[in-house]
Amino acid sequence: MGVWAATSTAAGAALQRERWHGTLELLVAAPAHFSLVLLPVTIAMASNGIYSMATTLLWGWLLFGIDVHIQHWLLFCIAVPATVIAIGMLGFLIAVSFVRYRTAWALGNLLEYPVWLICGFLVPLSLFPGWVRTISWVLAPTWGMRSIRESALGGSPLPDILICLALGAGYTVIGVLVVEWFLRAARVRATLSLT
């Protein structure tokens, strides 16, 4: 939940913030592809969520005596960064999709609770109707959450990790295409710094 919370709002506002600070034009004009500039930013945002995860486990243990027994430590240590990277890639797609909106932060904020809800962070997906589960399948956080849970409980998280990363790669490809389209439109209409 912390990883997603750290990503959704911040990613929504990422490009708007660059625009406010007057750095968007410089980043776009740089020889490096703009995706290579933005993707590490959103993955870094998602990485902040690792702190939330660590402190939640620590406080749970210190204050409430909750012991978390991890069955497959190695797979757990793979599942967590895989989830973070995939969520960062989803953040990248959100960032480039909302670039035309002045209030993109609000749209990113809007996505926080729905993803918590339909990706199985708070309640099992079996509680929801079938159409909700179908939506959750195309969201990488669903599979990331499952992989972390499976590695902790002793299941087989590898397929979930692979699906999570594959979805993340898909978001990146779509995001790069959106970036290309957005930059071309911005150059033609001279709207890069405008909203």
Add this chain to the structure above:
Amino acid sequence: MTSLRIFFIGGLMSFRALFGWLSPWILIPTYVVAPIFQICCSSTSAALQRCNPTSSTSSAMPSSTPRFPASFAMTHTIAGERYQNTLGAVLATPAKRVPLFLGRSLPVIANGFFVSGFAFAAGGAIVGIHVPARSIAPIALVIVVTSFACTGIGLATAGIGLLARDTATLDNIVFGILLVFCGVNVSLSDMPGWMSTIAQGLPLTHGIEAARKLADGAAFSHVGGSVAAEALVGLIYGLAGYTLIGTLERQSRIHATLERA
């Protein structure tokens, strides 16, 4: 007349511009869709924990909804001036400070009330609760008072926002404290004593308590004390915030620290 114009028109313009609602359509995802998902999250969690969502979630979540539109908005409508580089110009005007700053709180309170009212209606429809007809008007009053109290803490955080650079982080910390301490999802009686004690001095706590009792059919006379306590808490935070803003304005003139933080 000038003060009235600053209070009403200036307050509304500041709210729209600084909190980002110059384009009203953005109200829909933030204030219509997001509260519904908040209620869905809480009610499904409550259902999973075999709590009774009708008594806990449905009245508490809408009552707690003002914490976002009221607290966040109040902070941004003042501290946001610095981010837009307009704080110096605003403070250089001869306008009286009471209408200048408190005028911004009126749209915030109204917004908090309407968002909470919508959340109450939508949450009730989603979870399927029955609220006695005679309780609706008292609950509306409780929501107004709760919105006022959340605006008060927003004014206090706006004051701190003139000292600290990152008001969004500050707001989120306040948001988390209110969510955990004020009995939104977990009843105060289930919390450790020290948490319950702290909650008595926070906005939302008494408003949620009153809304819960009213939704369960209590008469307004039984919750009058809670409503008064909620109003008092909001007043104290509001006065503290206004005093802090005034003090920092004077300090900024002496030490030239207005844009430094």
